[in-house]
Every structure is written in C-alpha cells, then in structure tokens.
Amino acid sequence: MPRSRFVASVILALGLVVHGPASAAGDFEGGVKAYQRGDFEEALRQWLPLAQEGMPFVQVLVGSLYAFGQGVERDDAAAVQWYRRAAMQGSAQGQFNLAVMYENGWGIPADADKARYWYTEAARQGREDARERLAALTSPPPEAEPPAVSSPKPSDDAARRNEPAAAPSPAPVEAAARSDAAPPPPAADA
Numbered sequence: 380m381p382r383s384r385f386v387a388s389v390i391l392a393l394g395l396v397v398h399g400p401a402s403a404a405g406d407f408e409g410g411v412k413a414y415q416r417g418d419f420e421e422a423l424r425q426w427l428p429l430a431q432e433g434m435p436f437v438q439v440l441v442g443s444l445y446a447f448g449q450g451v452e453r454d455d456a457a458a459v460q461w462y463r464r465a466a467m468q469g470s471a472q473g474q475f476n477l478a479v480m481y482e483n484g485w486g487i488p489a490d491a492d493k494a495r496y497w498y499t500e501a502a503r504q505g506r507e508d509a510r511e512r513l514a515a516l517t518s519p520p521p522e523a524e525p526p527a528v529s530s531p532k533p534s535d536d537a538a539r540r541n542e543p544a545a546a547p548s549p550a551p552v553e554a555a556a557r558s559d560a561a562p563p564p565p566a567a568d569a
Contacts, residue, residue: 407437414440419450430461435470438462442476446485455486466497471504478512491516 410425423444429437442461445454459480465473478497481490495516501509 410437410440419444421450423450430464433464433468435465435468435473438465438468439470439472439476442473446476446480455480457486459486466500469504471501471506471509474498474501474504475506475509475512478509482512482516 406425406429410422410429413419413421413425423441426437426441426444430441438461442458442465444450445461446458447453451457459477462473462477462480466477467473474497478494478501480486481494481497483489495513498509498513498516502513
C-alpha cells in the first residue's frame, strides 16, 4: 500500500477521533489544534502523555507522527510500537496500520502472515479497507502470461493398444525470441 493512501487513512482517523472521550478533551483538543496548524511538535507534546496513559486512538496518532516524521524524525520502528499498543487494545485503526507496516516491511520485517492477521482483526470491526487488503494478500498472484502451447498427451488409442504415444513435436520458438514480439510489460512496483 502506498504511503499516500496510508496518510489518507490516518487523516480520516484524526477526523473521527476529534470527538473522543471528554476526559481527554483538554490535551487532546490542544493536540488537534496544533496538528491542524501544522505544529506537529506541539501535537506530539499534547498527545504523548495521553498515549502513554493507554488511549488507543491517541496511540495511533502518535504512531502516525513517527511514521510520517511529523514533529519528530521519521521512525517506522517507533510507529510500529505505537500501532501495536493500540492494536492490542482492539483499535481497528491501530490494527490496520500495524498490518500495513507488516505488509510493507516498514519498521519491522515484512511478514505476510502477521499482516493478514491484523487485517483480519480490523476487518472484523468493519474496516472495508482491511477487507480489501486482506483479499489482495490472500489471492494467488496473477500469472504474467499463459503458456503459448501445452505438451501433447498420449492418444487414448495408443494407450489402449499399449503402444507408445507419438513423440511430442518440438515447441514453437518462444514469442520473446521473435524479432516482432512486443517487449515484456514493466515489472509492477511492490
């Protein structure tokens, strides 16, 4: 998943949590205002104590500040730590973000099984984007090109008569070796 789509997901989360629990409204609201002004250092100062207290939606936001280097030096490993804390508390956004990190190997070794696990957890909570990523990870990769010819099979008549089948004819020259063949498609980005 490209970081640009990931950013959009995080911004959506920010909008959804603006109306979080009233007990966190003071510092949280101050962090939201700072974030909206582009003062990411101040947002981090406001949110970090709340994240450390265990508020999962704020843990996701702090993780995202680290993931995008907003107010701090970019640190994907720190982002993973914050997303994991939120994910372990049942935050669908934290689960989704942690899955993205596992899928792409950002701040943690890439691990498709762990990515699938966390996408599944987020999808169980209704995250459509998690369902889409899960489907993409569980689908077999498309074949680049179907084979041009298949090997001939022994004829039924020869098999019934217990005779050897005719030797297969030589395969035609591969399309890639022909001078008039189109160049192969460019490799897809990971």
